[in-house]
Amino acid sequence: MFQVRIHGRGGQGVVTGAEMLSIAAFLQGRHAQAFPSFGSERTGAPVVAFCRIADREIRLREPVLEPDALIIQDPTLLHQVDVFGGLVKEGYILINTAGSFADLGLGDFAKGFRHERLCTVPATELALKHVGRPVPNAALLGGFAALSGIISLDSVAHAIRDKFSGKIADGNIGAASEAYDYVQKEMEELSHA
Amino acid sequence: MLKQTEGSHAVAEAVALCRPEVICAYPISPQTHIVEGLGELVKSGQLQNCEFINVESEFAAMSVAIGASAGGARAYTSTASQGLLFMAEAVYNASGLGLPIVMTLANRAIGAPINIWNDHTDAMSVRDSGWIQLFAETNQEAADLHIQAFRLAEELSIPVMVCMDGFILTHAYERLDIPTQEQVDAYLPPYEPRQVLDPREPVSIGAMVGPEAFMEVRYLAHAKQLQALERIPQLAAEFRTIFGRDSGGLLHTYRCEDAETIVVALGSVLGTVKDTVDEMRDQGVKIGVLGLTSFRPFPLAGVREALQNAQRVVVLEKALAVGIGGIVSTNVRMALSGIHLHGYTVVGGLGGRAITRKALHHHLGLAIEDKLEPVSFLDLNHEVVERELAREREKRRSGPMAENILRDIGVVAAKIS
Numbered sequence: 271m272f273q274v275r276i277h278g279r280g281g282q283g284v285v286t287g288a289e290m291l292s293i294a295a296f297l298q299g300r301h302a303q304a305f306p307s308f309g310s311e312r313t314g315a316p317v318v319a320f321c322r323i324a325d326r327e328i329r330l331r332e333p334v335l336e337p338d339a340l341i342i343q344d345p346t347l348l349h350q351v352d353v354f355g356g357l358v359k360e361g362y363i364l365i366n367t368a369g370s371f372a373d374l375g376l377g378d379f380a381k382g383f384r385h386e387r388l389c390t391v392p393a394t395e396l397a398l399k400h401v402g403r404p405v406p407n408a409a410l411l412g413g414f415a416a417l418s419g420i421i422s423l424d425s426v427a428h429a430i431r432d433k434f435s436g437k438i439a440d441g442n443i444g445a446a447s448e449a450y451d452y453v454q455k456e457m458e459e460l461s462h463a
Numbered sequence: 464m465l466k467q468t469e470g471s472h473a474v475a476e477a478v479a480l481c482r483p484e485v486i487c488a489y490p491i492s493p494q495t496h497i498v499e500g501l502g503e504l505v506k507s508g509q510l511q512n513c514e515f516i517n518v519e520s521e522f523a524a525m526s527v528a529i530g531a532s533a534g535g536a537r538a539y540t541s542t543a544s545q546g547l548l549f550m551a552e553a554v555y556n557a558s559g560l561g562l563p564i565v566m567t568l569a570n571r572a573i574g575a576p577i578n579i580w581n582d583h584t585d586a587m588s589v590r591d592s593g594w595i596q597l598f599a600e601t602n603q604e605a606a607d608l609h610i611q612a613f614r615l616a617e618e619l620s621i622p623v624m625v626c627m628d629g630f631i632l633t634h635a636y637e638r639l640d641i642p643t644q645e646q647v648d649a650y651l652p653p654y655e656p657r658q659v660l661d662p663r664e665p666v667s668i669g670a671m672v673g674p675e676a677f678m679e680v681r682y683l684a685h686a687k688q689l690q691a692l693e694r695i696p697q698l699a700a701e702f703r704t705i706f707g708r709d710s711g712g713l714l715h716t717y718r719c720e721d722a723e724t725i726v727v728a729l730g731s732v733l734g735t736v737k738d739t740v741d742e743m744r745d746q747g748v749k750i751g752v753l754g755l756t757s758f759r760p761f762p763l764a765g766v767r768e769a770l771q772n773a774q775r776v777v778v779l780e781k782a783l784a785v786g787i788g789g790i791v792s793t794n795v796r797m798a799l800s801g802i803h804l805h806g807y808t809v810v811g812g813l814g815g816r817a818i819t820r821k822a823l824h825h826h827l828g829l830a831i832e833d834k835l836e837p838v839s840f841l842d843l844n845h846e847v848v849e850r851e852l853a854r855e856r857e858k859r860r861s862g863p864m865a866e867n868i869l870r871d872i873g874v875v876a877a878k879i880s
Contacts, residue, residue, distance in 0.1 A: 285634075289469070292636045296467035304636040329734030331631055332819040 271324040272420055273334040277353045278343030278407075281313040286433060287341070287407030288319035293432050294411070294425035295323040303328040316351050323420060339418055341410050342366060343393070345374055360384060362418050364453070366406045368392040386460045389417050391449045400448070401441035412446025416453035423450045465640050470602035470632040473639050474567060474625075475500030477606035479510045480647040481565075481613045483539040484654075485531035487516040489524045491546040492579045493629035494569035498541055521546040525553035525564075532562040533668050535659040537613065540564065543629055544571035547585045551592075558593030558684060560668060561657070563616035563623070565609065566594075570730070570781075571629040572814040576865040580815020581629040583729065583781040586758070587790045593684045595623040595691055596759040597711065598729040602632055603639040604756075607710035610642070611698050613651055618694065619687045620657040626758075628731040630815065642706055650705050688760040695757055713762040715754045716769050718744060722751030724831055725770055727795055728779040729755045732811075732818050736779065739823040748831065755791070766798035775805035777830045779823075779841075781812040788838035805833055811841030847871055 274291060278284035285306045292304035300323050307318035320334040335355075339362040342353055357363070361383065367373070367390045371380045380388050391413040393406030400409075411426045427443045434442060474497050478486075486505065488498040504510040518524045524540045531538040542550065547568060557564050568586055572578040586596060597612065599605035605627040612623040627633060658668055672680055692713065699711035717737055719725055726736050733754045743750050753769045755762070770776055776799070778792035787793075789808035796806060807830050812818045822842045829835040851868055854861045861867065 289636045293467045296638055301638055302467065302636070306630065306634055328637070330738050330820070331635075331731050331735050333817050335819065335821075 271322055271328065271330075272338050272418075273336065274321040274323070274339045274341065274414075275334045275337040276319045276321070276341040276343065276407075276410075277347050277351060278317055279313075279347070280315045280317050281405075282317070282343045283405045283407035284317040284343060285319045287343070287411060288321045290408070290411055290426070290429040290433055291321045291414070291421065292323075293429035294415075294421040295321075297425045297428050298421060300324065301326060301328050305331075307333065316347055337361060339414070339420075340364070341414055343406050343410060348374060348376070354379070357383075360387070362387045362414075363389070364410060364414050364417050365390045366393040366410055368395060385463070386457060387417070389413065389453050389456050389460075391452050391456075393445070393449055396445040396448050396452075397442075400445035401438065408442035409445035409449040412449035413453040415446075416450045416457065423447060426450075464643075465638060467636055467638050468641075469496060470605055470627065470635050470637070471496030471569075472500050473602050473606045473641060474609060474627070474633075475504065476641050477609045478539055478565075478567075479504045479513075480642060480644055481539075481610055481651055482537065482647075482653075483510075483513055483565075484536035485514050485516060485528070485538045486540070487518050487524045487527040487531070487538075488540045488542065489518055489521045489546060491521070491543050492569075493571060493581070493633045494541045494543045494546070494567065496633060497567055497569065501539075521550040522553055525550040525557060525566075528564045528566075529553060529557050529560065529562055532557070532564050532656075533560070533658070533660050535654070535656045535661065537617075537654045538562075538564045539566070541567035541569065543569040544573050544579075544585045547589060548573065551589065554589055554594065555592050556669075557622045559680075561620045561684075561687075563613075563620050563654075565612045565616055566622065566624050567605075567609070568624050568626045569629040569633045570626050578814040579629075581631050581781070582813045582815070583626070584783070584813075586624070586626045587782040587784075589624075590759055590790070593621065593688075594759065595621060595688065595757070597623065597625050597695075597757055598755065599625065599627045599632060600731060600733045600754060600756070601639075602627075602635060602637050603708070604710045605632055606639060606641065607702065607706065607708070608756075610647055610650060611695075611702055611711045613654075615691060615694060615698055617654050619690055621684070621687050621691070626730065631731045640706075640708070646705055650702065691757075692760045692762060695760075711756060713755075713757045714765050714769065715756065717752040717754065719751030719753065719769060719773075721749055723749040723774045724777065724827070725751045725753050725773045725775075726777045726779055726827065727753045727755065727766075727770075727791065729758060729791065730781070732779065732781065735818055735820060736823065739820045739827070742820070743824070743827065750827065750831075758791070758794075761794050761798075763798045766795060767802070770795070770799060770804070771802050773804055775807065775830060775833070777807045777809055777827060777835075779809045779811060779818075781810075783810050783813060805830075806837070807835045808838045809835075809841055810838065816842060844872075
């Protein structure tokens with residue numbers, strides 16, 4: 271079972287992001303379960319959502335306490351919430367920022383993990399460019415498809431179309447595609463580093 | 464059709480396939496998405512011959528459902544928590560009158576302190592109201608139980624409450640199979656009311672009944688629940704032949720053969736319990752699970768049969784009978800009259816507190832060594848409780864408990880679970 275935890279703030283589409291991730295996995299024939307954290311859901315307040323992906327029925331209903339991957343939609347949470355809590359040693363991290371792990375003050379922290387599994391992507395900028403609104407969830411899923419390989423970009427696009435229609439869907443798919451390319455390039459650079 | 468969807472939306476689709484004629488509801492978390500979904504289906508014309516009535520309160524919601532059902536319409540509503548309490552008088556009326564209303568209860572805690580998250584306190588507060596209460600383990604079962612609920616309610620002319628865990632199920636996306644209209648039509652015949660307010664054949668419904676007949680009318684409600692004990696497994700079997708999967712029934716055992724310890728629970732927590740039990744079985748512990756789908760009627764004979772060869776029973780419940788401990792466990796005890804075994808009540812998950820495998824391993828481990836208290840609380844922070852008790856000892860005006868405890872534990876948003 272592959273477990274993902276998404277951290278963000280109310281209004282950033284954290285819960286929708288987890289739901290779309292589960293739809294993308296379902297489209298690839300996997301079992302998937304997405305659910306929101308049972309915390310505050312006010313705009314701007316820290317929000318957590320979870321997604322489990324497996325090849326058999328998922329019965330477990332506890333929160334994701336030991337994630338295989340983290341998607342951090344808002345880097346300002348790093349100093350407020352224990353976002354990295356329980357992350358497995360081989361885990362993936364994708365952070366929404368135009369900077370690097372070192373820029374965020376995570377240089378030393380990153381040494382404890384596989385560096386090629388730690389990526390950043392300017393998802394908010396991509397969302398503003400393609401959708402016109404600072405909602406980074408779809409772009410991050412595109413980036414996550416590249417980083418983890420657990421879902422394809424094509425499935426992410428279908429999942430976006432499941433939740434949105436028309437121009438909003440097109441824009442989000444555009445943002446996800448550009449984020450996919452961005453992360454793939456970043457990973458190539460990291461593998462040479 | 465197999466799809467990945469939200470539990471609430473799946474329930475809305477399943478209810479719509481049952482061709483309800485009147486839907487009335489007042490929005491309350493975590494039920495909201497269900498009635499929003501049904502509202503959209505009515506408005507878009509996908510659900511025909513159905514009137515969606517906006518009401519001003521939960522009391523009105525159940526009252527309108529009663530009127531619609533007495534008028535011969537297939538009636539549906541949904542609520543949770545405080546909403547159920549607000550309609551409580553009408554809840555009793557619906558069952559007392561024998562009207563086959565189906566209601567989804569998106570299980571949620573009851574305040575104060577106000578809390579929108581899941582536990583079973585709301586369902587347990589009306590357990591003796593005369594409604595049938597079925598608990599869903601998964602979203603597939605939640606959807607399927609609604610189809611069975613209309614059939615059962617209308618056959619026996621009593622109302623059925625389908626309980627699904629708020630947020631944990633209502634807001635979870637998972638894979639499930641939405642049946643076809645043909646399948647549902649084959650299973651659920653058109654509603655043929657036993658009593659109806661019809662101007663062509665006038666009757667009155669709702670007589671004042673004195674001591675000369677009240678006992679008999681009340682006993683009939685009990686007699687119908689006893690009939691339901693027989694019909695529920697039959698309806699589940701029939702469901703299987705048409706829909707091709709197991710859903711519903713009175714109860715289900717899991718790895719109970721040779722089990723020395725059996726955990727009893729209701730609803731979505733059964734999944735986490737089964738995963739925990741699998742891990743314990745891998746370590747050689749003889750442990751199993753008894754999941755109750757039907758809480759009213761309570762399957763006394765089935766529970767007795769499932770538990771009678773065990774050495775100990777751990778009832779995990781998401782409600783607290785303040786002043787005694789367990790509610791489900793009290794019912795389980797009644798099923799075990801004359802059988803000697805160790806019984807433990809574990810209260811957990813109140814107000815949405817996560818029930819984790821880790822906590823279950825700890826408590827079940829203690830139970831197996833017979834070191835568990837008769838009534839215990841999963842992941843209760845005793846230190847926080849002690850500090851509040853100390854504050855109360857220290858000074859008379861110690862202030863409001865909830866505010867004191869929130870101040871004591873600090874920033875909640877920083878926590879994952």
